[in-house]
Amino acid sequence: MDILYFAWVRERIGLPKEQVETGAATVAELVDELKAREERYAVAFSDLSALRVAVDQKLTDFDAPIDGAREVAFFPPMTGG
Amino acid sequence: MAVRVQAEPFDPGAELNSFTARVEEAGAVVSFSGIVRDVAGGLKVMEIEHYPGMTEAALTEIEAEATKRWQLVDSLVIHRHGRLSVGEVIMMVATASPHRGDAFEAAEFLMDFLKSRAPFWKREETGEGTNWVVARDDDEAALDQW
Numbered sequence: 001m002d003i004l005y006f007a008w009v010r011e012r013i014g015l016p017k018e019q020v021e022t023g024a025a026t027v028a029e030l031v032d033e034l035k036a037r038e039e040r041y042a043v044a045f046s047d048l049s050a051l052r053v054a055v056d057q058k059l060t061d062f063d064a065p066i067d068g069a070r071e072v073a074f075f076p077p078m079t080g081g
Numbered sequence: 082m083a084v085r086v087q088a089e090p091f092d093p094g095a096e097l098n099s100f101t102a103r104v105e106e107a108g109a110v111v112s113f114s115g116i117v118r119d120v121a122g123g124l125k126v127m128e129i130e131h132y133p134g135m136t137e138a139a140l141t142e143i144e145a146e147a148t149k150r151w152q153l154v155d156s157l158v159i160h161r162h163g164r165l166s167v168g169e170v171i172m173m174v175a176t177a178s179p180h181r182g183d184a185f186e187a188a189e190f191l192m193d194f195l196k197s198r199a200p201f202w203k204r205e206e207t208g209e210g211t212n213w214v215v216a217r218d219d220d221e222a223a224l225d226q227w
Contacts (some may be wrong), residue, residue, distance in 0.1 A: 007130055007202035008213050057135035059198065073132060073200075077216035080160065080201030081115050081172060081192060 001066070003034075005044075006075035009051065012044040027053050028062045030072060045074075052077055082148060082156050084140040086131065088163040093173045100157050100175045107154040107177035111184040113192055114173040117165050123207040129162045129171065132200035136160075143194040147176070150190070151183040158191060160201065193223045 004017050024030035031048070034041045045051070048062055054073045055064055066072055085091075093114045101110050117127045140158050147156060153176055160172040174191045178184040203214040 004132070006132055006200065007204070054132070054135055054200070057132070057138055059139075073135070075132070075200065076202065076213065077221070078197055078200055079203045079214045079216050080199045081196035 001069060002071045003030075004071060004073040006073065008076055009044050009074050013040055022066075025065060025067060026062070027055065027060070027064050027066055027072065030066060031062065050076060082141070082144050083158070084137055084144060085157075085159045086133075086136050086140070087159070087161060090161070090169065091159055091173075093170050096157065096159060096173060097175055100155070100177065104155045104177035106179070107184075108179050109181035109184040110175060110177045111181070111188040112173060112175040113188055115171045117167050117169050117171055119167045121207075123209065124167055124205055125208065126206040127165045127167075127169075127171070128204045128206065128211075129165065130202045130204065131160075131162045135200050139199045140195065143191060143198060146194075147187045147190050151176075151178060151187040152180065153178050153183065153187055156187065156191065158195065160195070160199070162201070190227055193220070193227065196220050197224060 001020055001022060002017060003020055005013050010016050022030055022033055024033055031045050035045050052075055053060060053062060055066055055069050056071055097112050144156055155177045157175040174188055176184045176187040197220050204211055
């Protein structure tokens with residue numbers, strides 16, 4: 001599965017995209033797996049209320065299932081316009 | 082309906098003229114342009130990051146929702162990404178309808194959703210460093226009115 005990071009999430013984790021093998025059933029479980037990896041992930045995901053998530057390019061919630069998903073993206077609230 | 086996400090500058094006047102020319106059956110055209118402004122002083126560059134693929138999909142979905150809610154003949158959304166200077170046009174929306182009420186409301190709806198639901202992030206570069214623009218609670222609250 002591809003994991004994408006944007007804006008300050010990308011900066012804190014230090015890369016825009018990576019491939020992970022995961023057994024996580026939901027976004028929240030994936031976040032727990034990532035946080036357990038290294039300090040930079042734990043820091044980036046320390047406050048989920050400051051983050052948004054998209055699964056296969058659709059905005060969703062942290063309790064969304066990711067079974068069969070190709071792409072999960074994490075980013076701060078959007079500031080377009 | 083059209084959505085364009087691009088790094089290149091565009092001329093909002095020329096875009097509006099060509100949009101207006103192709104919506105002959107509309108009695109009303111409304112447009113909005115967003116421009117880089119230096120709020121706190123010292124802004125050198127506004128860098129806009131986006132999520133290629135999802136950006137276009139999200140904008141297309143927002144446009145489709147506007148078309149469901151209001152009587153629109155056509156609509157246009159153009160949004161830039163990359164490095165922009167103060168005074169440059171970041172984005173524009175245009176709506177065409179038989180009625181001005183629909184054109185105004187649909188344009189405002191497009192703007193409100195584009196700000197908080199299309200995956201763009203602004204980063205300001207000043208002489209003192211860079212900082213990510215923080216989403217405003219007002220922008221999120223604006224969605225509730227729809």
